[in-house]
Amino acid sequence: MQLAIHQLLPTYFEESSTLTSEIWGRELHFNSNEFIKIVAPSGSGKSSLINFMYGMRKDYTGSISYSGKNINQFTLEELARYRRDHISIVFQDLKLFADQTVQHNLEIKRQLNPYHPAEKIKEMAERLGVADRLSYKCGVCSYGEQQRIAIIRSLLQPFEILLLDEPFSHLDNDNSEKAMQLMLEESRARGATVIFADLERSEIFPFTRLYHL
Amino acid sequence: MAISFKPIRPLLQTGTSPWSRWFSYIGLALGVLLLLCCVQMYVNMQKLTKEANIRKNGYDYVAVTKNVSGETTSRPEQNMFSQQDIDEIKGQSFIEDVAPVIANQFRVQLSAGELLPFQTEFFIESLKNDFLDTIPPSFSWQEGQEILPIIFSTDFFEIYNVVFAPGQSLPQFSRKNAAGIRFLVTCFGNGQQQNFVAQIVAFSDRVNSVLVPESFLTWANTTFGSQKPFAVSRIFIKTKDANNPDLIRYLDTKGYSINKEKTILGRNKMLIQNVLSGLGIFGLVVVILALMLFSFYLQLIIARSKDNLSLLLTLGYSPRWLSRNVSNRFLPVYISIVVIALGLTQFAQWAFHHFVMHDKPELSPFIHWSILVAALLLIILSLVTNYRLVRKQLYKLN
Structure with missing residues (x-):
């Protein structure tokens, strides 16, 4: 598996962005077992980059390839398989079903391609301190709790790439560390690449490469 | 492991008012019922009209003449079929064959010797053997043969026995006796005269005429006839x-006349067919309207659940799987509707057979297999249209 970006630049960015960025307009290859940290201030395109790699947006020039195939040319079914089997994500805006319970939210993702048995949901929820929220609707959970739920959801499927878009923005240090620990364990178990986009350089993510956007 | 639709079902928001759904269910049920009943009645009618015909060798043989009107009375040639007319009739897809009834073109006289003291001007005709209902082996003639076999119309025979003989104080005959009588047929023409001994060899229910073998009339028309x-x-x-x-x-359009009794069923059938076609089309329109109403309802569900469906696709659910499962969600409803309509159609058929047709054996009290096929087609049609609609909507979301 290899995820690669080739001369990537959002269509709404100036060409001059490529002069200062270590990502835009460059040729980059991300391999298995790599931990990639991307640091950038607000508005510099972190979420755009994560969404591009997840195949959610196409408003860019250049290309992104997964195992040599341009993800922009995936059919809708191929894209669904890509998301189900190969790539997982923690969205900045979490994207949970607010009217459904935490347990239901997690089961919806787990059953799609069960990497873990159903019992693992409770175990992970206990580790991240949200086990007592499993029967609550997501909409009534705090943002910090929702963030942990979104993290657990991302770990219930098989993946070769894990995309994290400011996953700890509403978590305290203790909870961030617990969540990071869980994500690292799960990623290592799969030999996956983790691409972590954040506002600042954080020491809790043991990155192997660092890029400034 | 197969993905379950159970956790997905609560994400589809059906809205609070079930009215539109129930309206479409009821509309669909009525439309399907109307359509199935029309198909069943159509099948019934086909069976009834088929059984009502006396058929031989699987074919009907019908005499056709031209309508004699006031205008054509003085111009008899207009009441005749030309070779061109016959060729045109033969060319019609629903007509297998045509045979002209050839008449004598010379003077014929009939007498019965001493047994029946009468003498009359007469006529004889011939028709292709294929078109005759009874052909005994003796119904043939060769030049030089004195005996002339005759096939006599059953209707003529009955008129003689019931009307003519009592009025003229003549003896009545059974069919067997009549076959034993020797008549004298005298042909005149072209300065010649020749006698033949005619004998009835068979009676015909089909042809109202006095028929002689084709070979005889061909010879006699040439010998005594005027070569018209x-x-x-x-x-x-x-x-x-x-x-x-x-x-x-076709016959009506051409102004041809046909035995009304033979086609009365056909004329009624045509009328009933038109009524049934009208009702069938109405049923189809109701089905289509109900399906449209249902598709609006589906679109409404999709519009209301847009965010949830979009998120499912984002999470990696296949649009094809989702389309199939969202549309299949209504499969039990469709099957129930069609099964209820089938049950009612079966009841209607039984009631029609029992109360209207008084258990007539030609008709079955059970629905025809084509009704089951139509019902199955309706279920497939609704599933396919729903699947296509949902898929289209979901692809728009992605």
């Missing part, structure tokens, strides 16, 4: 179904 151009006043047609509406329509 080909023209016949009556033809017989051979058809698979004398009640075929296309045939009746």
